[in-house]
Amino acid sequence: MTSSLLFNSTTIAYLASMLLFFIFLASRSRGVGTAGSILALVGLVLQTVAIGLRWKESYALGVGHVPLSNLYESVVFFSWTIVLFYFFLDLKYKHRVIGAFVMPFALLGMAWAQLGLNSGIEPLVPALQSNWLLYHVVTCFLGYAAFAVACGISVMFLIREGHERQTDISGKSIVATFPASRILDDLNYKAIMIGFPLLTLGIVTGAAWANYAWGTYWSWDPKETWSLIVWFIYAAFLHARITRGWFGRRAAWLSIIGFAATIFCYLGVNLLLSGLHSYGGGS
């Protein structure tokens, strides 16, 4: 069995899970929702094994390293953290339907990685040969995943809230399966509340690594600057909420803008701007 076969199966599982969640939205049959969750879990398990296998395969090739070193590996890992974070929220707050707005992110990541990115296992350039790679990438991506889920929840919020303002939610509408807007608003805040410390930790471990490798903990590299921009946006989100009482639509929009900035920080900087993190350029 090879990791790429398992990654393909993961993609299919995520696709099936997403479709089931969509059917769940339309049919509101509990069984379908459960099946969607189970398939997402199957995908997550397959993907976990696949990541482990790829790690092992890299050692077999004599260039052993954590599979977090190029754009392909990071996109796969991002998709993994998104599903992981979704399950965390599902276990804690039991709003299964959120999966319909989160799984597309995970599927998009896997599909792009599988179809559009070079999946070869490459040796590590000297600058990446450090344990800091692991700490830095894991903390950053767990943070990104929390923001991705928050963004999905915010989209749900805007849809649900729009309906709530116009009409009474009728029993048959798809929107009626969404949790109440108050709950979505709260979940958005909770996801960001978890993501923000992780992002902070990700920036700090990145700074520590840079200091250890080059002697500068901060050099205003485009990636560093963008991560700071993302940090500012979510810091503003938290301040707006805590000191100014920004709830509801404004909070949801800020969360979506924050995630757009996160995606630009992650992909845009690699693909469009040059800097220390330009590993994505030559996909």
Place this chain on the structure above:
Amino acid sequence: MFLLLTLAVTSIIGTVIPQGAPPPEYLQTIGENKFKLYKTLGFFDMYHSGWFILLLALLTSNLIACSIKRLPQIWRLITRPTTVMDEGLGKSLSLIESVSVHADRSLLRDKSIALLRAEFGEPVVTEADGSCHLFAQKTPWCRLAVYIVHLSIIVIFIGAIIGSIFGYKAHVNIIEGEAVTSVMSRTGKEIPLDFAIGCEQFSVSYYDTGAPKEFKSILTVLEDRKPVPGFTRVPIIVNDPLTYKGITFYQSSYGKVGEHHFIISNRDGSNKTQLTVDSSSSAKLPDGSGMHVLESTQDISPFQPGMSGPAAHIEVHTPTGETKAVVIYAQYPELNARTSEQNGLPLISYTGGQEQEYTGLQVVKDPGVWVVWLGCFLMVAGVYAAFFMSHRRVWIRITDGEVTIGGHSNKNQAGFQPVFARLVERLRNDISGEGEK
């Protein structure tokens, strides 16, 4: 908040415009008018420009002002908690329960104290207006966490300022087998070290694919020309620097210094001229072509079995704009002749050269870095405490025939509810037994 978003938006400028490149490069890409405008606005080094630093200073003073405004109130809340639950407070609490019971007040008091001590925290006991009041709290200091986060940003700034005033960033190239006693700062100033640092050896290793695997320098620190014990022949690679007396040396680049000698002539052998080419620069051929040495060896035999002597891999840029990379030998004139024929170049032959490898080291002194790490630690701890810990308080009021228990959590009410419910349950069990006696 407005400041945070302004900082976020303005920071984008610096990621779109490359920072710190030489002016001609900008002029080429954006034209003169824009160049002048951007220069006045400080966009080319905007993170050090006056207005960006002003924004950071504004952020700092804003942080301090907000903290000072709110801190006394929070401080009072922590150090002088409301230990008596009167009517008003009781009404404001969403978690409040009363238990009616006929029992001796001092007994109820002792039971309640024991319960709080075991389940929640050491209670403060107050006798007031004919009732007995108990108060206990958990992690009141976590209300300070947000100010610790604010403080941590200021601590990081202080660390950065210490670093920029008392530290420096510099660069030095050391040729294999030699030592230096000073380094070159980024602004081109020579900074003396009070010791010498020598490079014993430099090596590069490659993967099978040809990608570089490791750059390694073997360094030795010398004091009064004698090697310092513990700092002799220390291998330095990327991600594994050497620190001595607060100055850290990082592997950052490498290269070769030396010169190569060539003889250039027309293809028929006429017009012979000697040409010396520096390892790191290029030279002009008589016909106007430019050439530089890509790599060279003084003995080709390990690379091309059956051949011997010096050889050079050179790149020639012809006046017509073509680029040709060819290998030139010292001992095989017939091969050189064929090469020049095939590529339309003058006849070039290599007579050998000397070359030495040097290692390029980044040299950093930053006494503020520990302050920065302290700030980062405070920030991570503060952010954690601010989001995931809450200040929980419990009051119990005991009057004749009634025990009232109230609770409050400044965050995560949902998490506190079951804790409070269990407390009420225990209290009910403990005291109802007494009532029946």
